[in-house]
Amino acid sequence: MGYCPNTPDEIREMLAVIGVGSVEELFSAIPDKLRAKSFDLPAGLSEFELMRIMKEKAAASGQEITNFIGGGLYDHIVPAVVDHLSGRAEFYTAYTPYQPECAQGTLQALYEYQSSICRLTGMEVSNASLYDGGTALAEAALMALRITGRNSIVVDASVNPFHREVVQGYLHSLSAHSEVIAPDGCEPAMDRLMAAITDETAAVIVQNPNFFGSVTDFTELAKKAHQHGALLVVGSYPVALGLIKTPGEMGADIVVGDGQSLGNPLSFGGPYFGFITTTKQYIRNIPGRIIGETVDKLGRRGYVLTLQAREQHIKRHKATSNICSNQSLCALRGLIFMSALGKEGLSELAALNYDKSEYAKSVFSGIKGVTVANRGATFNEFTLTLARPAAEVVEKLLTQGIAAGLPLAPYYEGRDKELVVTVTEKRTKAEIERLAGLLEGAL
Amino acid sequence: MKLIYELSVSGRSGVRIPVSDVPKAAPLPQSLRRAEPAALPEVAELDLVRHFTGLSRRNYSVDTNFYPLGSCTMKYNAKVMENAGSLFADSHPVLALLPGGPEKVQGPLSLIHGLEQQLAEITGMDEVTTQPLAGAHGEMTGIMVIAAYHKARGQNRRYVIVPDSSHGTNPASAAMAGYEIVTIPTAPYGDMDLDAFRAAMNDQVAAVMMTCPNTLGIFNPHIAEICEIAHQAGALVYYDGANLNAILGKVRPGDVGFDVIHVNLHKTFGTPHGGGGPGSGPVGVKSHLIPYLPTPRVVKGADGTFGVEAHPEGIGRVSDFFGNFAIMARAFAYITMLGREGLIEVSEQAVLNANYMMARLKEEYELPFDITCMHECVFSASRQLKDGVHAIDIAKYLIDRGFHPPTVYFPLNVKEAIMIEPTETESKQTMDSFIAVMLEAAEVARTRPEELHDAPVTTPVGRLDETRAARALQVCCEL
Numbered sequence: 001m002g003y004c005p006n007t008p009d010e011i012r013e014m015l016a017v018i019g020v021g022s023v024e025e026l027f028s029a030i031p032d033k034l035r036a037k038s039f040d041l042p043a044g045l046s047e048f049e050l051m052r053i054m055k056e057k058a059a060a061s062g063q064e065i066t067n068f069i070g071g072g073l074y075d076h077i078v079p080a081v082v083d084h085l086s087g088r089a090e091f092y093t094a095y096t097p098y099q100p101e102c103a104q105g106t107l108q109a110l111y112e113y114q115s116s117i118c119r120l121t122g123m124e125v126s127n128a129s130l131y132d133g134g135t136a137l138a139e140a141a142l143m144a145l146r147i148t149g150r151n152s153i154v155v156d157a158s159v160n161p162f163h164r165e166v167v168q169g170y171l172h173s174l175s176a177h178s179e180v181i182a183p184d185g186c187e188p189a190m191d192r193l194m195a196a197i198t199d200e201t202a203a204v205i206v207q208n209p210n211f212f213g214s215v216t217d218f219t220e221l222a223k224k225a226h227q228h229g230a231l232l233v234v235g236s237y238p239v240a241l242g243l244i245k246t247p248g249e250m251g252a253d254i255v256v257g258d259g260q261s262l263g264n265p266l267s268f269g270g271p272y273f274g275f276i277t278t279t280k281q282y283i284r285n286i287p288g289r290i291i292g293e294t295v296d297k298l299g300r301r302g303y304v305l306t307l308q309a310r311e312q313h314i315k316r317h318k319a320t321s322n323i324c325s326n327q328s329l330c331a332l333r334g335l336i337f338m339s340a341l342g343k344e345g346l347s348e349l350a351a352l353n354y355d356k357s358e359y360a361k362s363v364f365s366g367i368k369g370v371t372v373a374n375r376g377a378t379f380n381e382f383t384l385t386l387a388r389p390a391a392e393v394v395e396k397l398l399t400q401g402i403a404a405g406l407p408l409a410p411y412y413e414g415r416d417k418e419l420v421v422t423v424t425e426k427r428t429k430a431e432i433e434r435l436a437g438l439l440e441g442a443l
Numbered sequence: 444m445k446l447i448y449e450l451s452v453s454g455r456s457g458v459r460i461p462v463s464d465v466p467k468a469a470p471l472p473q474s475l476r477r478a479e480p481a482a483l484p485e486v487a488e489l490d491l492v493r494h495f496t497g498l499s500r501r502n503y504s505v506d507t508n509f510y511p512l513g514s515c516t517m518k519y520n521a522k523v524m525e526n527a528g529s530l531f532a533d534s535h536p537v538l539a540l541l542p543g544g545p546e547k548v549q550g551p552l553s554l555i556h557g558l559e560q561q562l563a564e565i566t567g568m569d570e571v572t573t574q575p576l577a578g579a580h581g582e583m584t585g586i587m588v589i590a591a592y593h594k595a596r597g598q599n600r601r602y603v604i605v606p607d608s609s610h611g612t613n614p615a616s617a618a619m620a621g622y623e624i625v626t627i628p629t630a631p632y633g634d635m636d637l638d639a640f641r642a643a644m645n646d647q648v649a650a651v652m653m654t655c656p657n658t659l660g661i662f663n664p665h666i667a668e669i670c671e672i673a674h675q676a677g678a679l680v681y682y683d684g685a686n687l688n689a690i691l692g693k694v695r696p697g698d699v700g701f702d703v704i705h706v707n708l709h710k711t712f713g714t715p716h717g718g719g720g721p722g723s724g725p726v727g728v729k730s731h732l733i734p735y736l737p738t739p740r741v742v743k744g745a746d747g748t749f750g751v752e753a754h755p756e757g758i759g760r761v762s763d764f765f766g767n768f769a770i771m772a773r774a775f776a777y778i779t780m781l782g783r784e785g786l787i788e789v790s791e792q793a794v795l796n797a798n799y800m801m802a803r804l805k806e807e808y809e810l811p812f813d814i815t816c817m818h819e820c821v822f823s824a825s826r827q828l829k830d831g832v833h834a835i836d837i838a839k840y841l842i843d844r845g846f847h848p849p850t851v852y853f854p855l856n857v858k859e860a861i862m863i864e865p866t867e868t869e870s871k872q873t874m875d876s877f878i879a880v881m882l883e884a885a886e887v888a889r890t891r892p893e894e895l896h897d898a899p900v901t902t903p904v905g906r907l908d909e910t911r912a913a914r915a916l917q918v919c920c921e922l
Contacts, residue, residue: 002781002789003519005870006796014799014871023791026798026815027693029662034699039692040564044782047523054776057550058530062538065547071537072763078532079458081488087525089506089715090499095515096719098850101902102842104444105502106718109495112447115920120481125918128719131576134763142619165760169737172759173587173621215475246477258763268551269536269764270576271721283916289719294912302904306912312579312615313853317624322615325577325709329717339447339484339491340457347480348460358468377475395542403544406537429464 061268062403066431069403070381070422072133072160072211073272074261076239077349077426079340082263086333096289096325100304107303110328111291113335120241120338120346121255122248123277128289129331130323133235133258134166136274137205139287139321140233140254141167142174143278144203146320147285148229151176153203154196158183158210159235161411167205176202186212186374186383194224201228203254207235208244211411212420213381214374215244222251238262238275238334240379242350254278263337264330273327273334284310287321349425353380357423360432364421367436369443373418381422383408386443390419393442402435444501444903447494448920451484457491482922501903502718503847509873511800513819513850513862514610514658516688516710520773524713527776528769536764545750551772552749555741555765558775559725565778565786566684566704567697568727572736573766578685580761581705581724582616582652584737587758588703588728589650589679590620591735595756598677600649606635608659608854613652613683622649629856633812634663644676650703654683655696656817658854658862660797662689670700679703679732687711688866689794689818692787702729711789712774723770737761792867793818796874800865803878807885811857819864823857832888832895834859839898839906840887844880 006014011023020026045053067075086092090105097103097110114126130136141153153171155164157180164180171178181192188206197204204225209215222232234247236257247255260272278286284307292306312319341349357380365372369387386393390407397404405421412418423432470476486494503510510517534551538544545552559571575581586603593600603617604625614624625643630636634657644651651673656662663669670680682696684706691711696704708714709722716722728736738754765771781789794817801820805813808822824834838848838861850862865874887894899905 004792041783060550061534062547063533093505102503105498169759265532271767292912293917296905312611317614317618325720325722328719359465
């Protein structure tokens with residue numbers, strides 16, 4: 001049963017109006033030789049039977065494990081109000097707001113989202129969301145190529161490796177070149193990054209905090225990039241921006257990131273949303289939907305999709321991007337989250353992450369065979385060097401219900417004893433101390 | 444309505460942050476801290492609830508209004524799928540990448556594998572990846588796979604062919620995958636001009652992107668021939684799955700000769716559109732393209748357990764993890780619950796509803812291609828244009844009468860297009876009410892056209908000044 005309401009009598013009436021004898025006749029334009037050779041699916045189920053299967057799968061999804069892992073996705077609180085408001089069907093069962101008079105709810109919310117994400121990143125303009133952190137970074141790279149008319153990107157290898165892989169694929173398709181600069185331990189190699197920027201460089205891409213958790217001021221790098229006519233692209237972590245210096249304050253040209261930490265549950269990989277903010281001068285180069293304020297004939301304020309001439313449905317192959325559906329509902333969750341926490345709340349949340357992480361660092365660094373690898377400041381993630389291969393330790397601790405961190409080895413050659421540990425506000429002092437005890441036992 | 448910022452009162456807050464159980468740390472050095480807290484709204488939870496509830500009431504949505512938006516498949520999104528999709532909230536995808544991690548996440552891995560198998564059977568493809576996060580993202584992924592295939596065969600083909608009736612995302616996606624675009628016009632019979640296509644085909648063409656049924660809602664009788672012509676020239680054929688809702692159980696693109704397909708879970712497989720996403724755009728391929736699928740792959744071992752494997756020859760990673768998982772979970776639930784017969788019924792009833800709509804409206808509205816349609820029908824407001832009434836005026840009138848308008852001005856090859864897709868979940872009664880208002884609009888167009896120019900008048904705002912929006916360019920509430 002496919003939620004199809006028409007009764008056999010109604011179907012007969014409709015067929016009579018159409019002037020055919022059967023539903024099958026409506027498919028007569030399809031030649032026999034093109035008919036499906038197979039459609040081998042099981043019979044349908046009731047809601048109850050379906051949910052029994054779904055609950056079995058959910059019971060085997062690691063939700064009971066204590067997470068000290070990040071990798072760009074963070075185990076943060078999600079206030080109940082986020083689920084309830086974004087769960088209003090008027091939001092989630094609407095389409096992209098092509099008819100603005102009957103979509104002011106979505107449009108105004110996205111305008112408020114654009115405003116909030118600009119304030120958070122310290123930038124001037126935003127679009128209405130992209131897919132995720134990795135694709136947002138790729139779009140930022142393409143945007144920099146368009147703006148500068150150049151074909152080469154410098155990438156700090158301490159940018160999230162998952163995001164870098166996505167960027168690599170997008171750049172490869174367009175035969176653009178990227179130079180990856182190895183980090184200096186857990187910190188970006190600022191001198192090598194500076195030296196790599198030339199008059200051919202479209203952009204230099206960095207991330208703050210970086211994949212190892214280190215927090216850096218990129219103000220001088222922005223200046224250096226600008227001297228060569230290149231752009232600074234900064235990957236950001238929204239919750240960290242409650243505390244750390246904004247890319248806007250550093251002089252960044254394009255800021256991107258994954259909005260997951262703003263009220264979107266982990267959900268085994270999505271949906272989340274990507275964000276992208278920039279300065280006013282580059283707004284026409286932004287990919288995706290942009291919401292703008294305007295008025296109707298009576299002077300009443302309203303919101304519309306604007307600068308649509310950049311987009312695929314108008315410009316086709318000359319569009320700034322192919323993006324059509326974005327992650328609107330997840331951006332709405334981000335807006336509700338930012339509004340619920342508010343100005344002080346987000347600062348408090350960020351400070352709490354910082355305090356918990358500093359506490360964990362102090363506890364772990366007291367364990368024999370464990371050292372903190374970051375030389376400078378971190379936010380809520382840091383890298384530990386262990387006396388044994390990190391993968392072995394993580395595997396062992398996982399059997400005890402604790403995900404101790406993300407071993408670096410698969411992503412950074414030769415760093416097999418290092419482990420990135422994430423401590424959000426949800427981790428308790430007791431959980432941190434339990435991990436410390438287990439670590440000690442595993443070394 | 445006021446903006447959330449206009450409700451803000453300094454010092455007010457909505458959510459209580461957990462109390463710290465650790466000592467206060469030495470502060471982050473000043474040079475690394477932001478100068479001022481982000482100027483986010485300061486509101487109480489009730490302010491927040493009233494604000495967003497108020498906003499939601501300014502939307503038309505499937506749950507509140509008939510929404511026959513052509514090409515978008517705005518079917519009812521069953522509530523049980525929402526329950527199913529929310530079961531995995533605290534499952535961290537990075538667990539699957541840890542040593543010993545996959546055994547902790549067998550549930551979601553089995554779901555991904557199961558959905559891939561369901562979609563492969565439904566589309567007649569050999570393997571599926573769920574990584575792409577939306578339809579257009581699937582298109583780009585599919586064309587990247589095709590590019591990798593040609594490259595592996597030592598060929599550097601330059602062009603991708605699209606019909607002029609294609610979705611704008613097709614040429615845009617192919618361009619992002621590095622191709623130049625060749626556009627083929629529509630023939631008088633309503634589909635891609637076969638002679639022009641033959642003439643454009645050569646050994647520099649990497650792929651042809653087809654939507655079938657096409658954006659006019661017509662099943663192309665030459666589709667197998669198009670696949671053959673492309674294959675003879677060494678090109679591959681891409682199936683845009685936007686209109687898959689028309690052919691479930693009737694036609695499988697893989698049987699017809701297509702090499703690559705993307706499907707929109709947010710169209711055919713019952714997941715909600717979210718006001719513009721999140722969608723999900725899995726890509727299916729025939730066996731010769733499996734090596735080029737994105738990394739990583741979810742695999743089933745001989746012992747029946749699921750693992751995650753790198754896919755070294757593939758195009759790399761197109762999104763961060765395994766796709767929009769909670770959307771995929773809804774689609775898996777939808778396919779599992781409907782089953783074989785339910786899915787066939789979906790397409791049969793979608794096609795029946797569209798043909799009923801077409802039969803009832805064609806006396807008053809110009810039907811450029813008067814043949815049996817599939818899941819949607821495309822009219823033109825050309826008759827109404829004689830009285831100075833455009834498709835947009837009819838669309839706005841429908842809003843006043845409580846209906847979301849059909850898609851207008853698409854496809855581009857129909858003047859004043861009105862594209863109606865009722866979907867299978869709407870009843871005859873709902874369609875009859877809509878038809879009555881459409882006929883009434885035609886009558887008003889003949890007799891009192893100026894009334895249509897003023898519509899809508901029942902909405903919180905009337906027609907908005909889009910030129911001003913683009914010129915003044917206010918995209919953010921200034922501090």
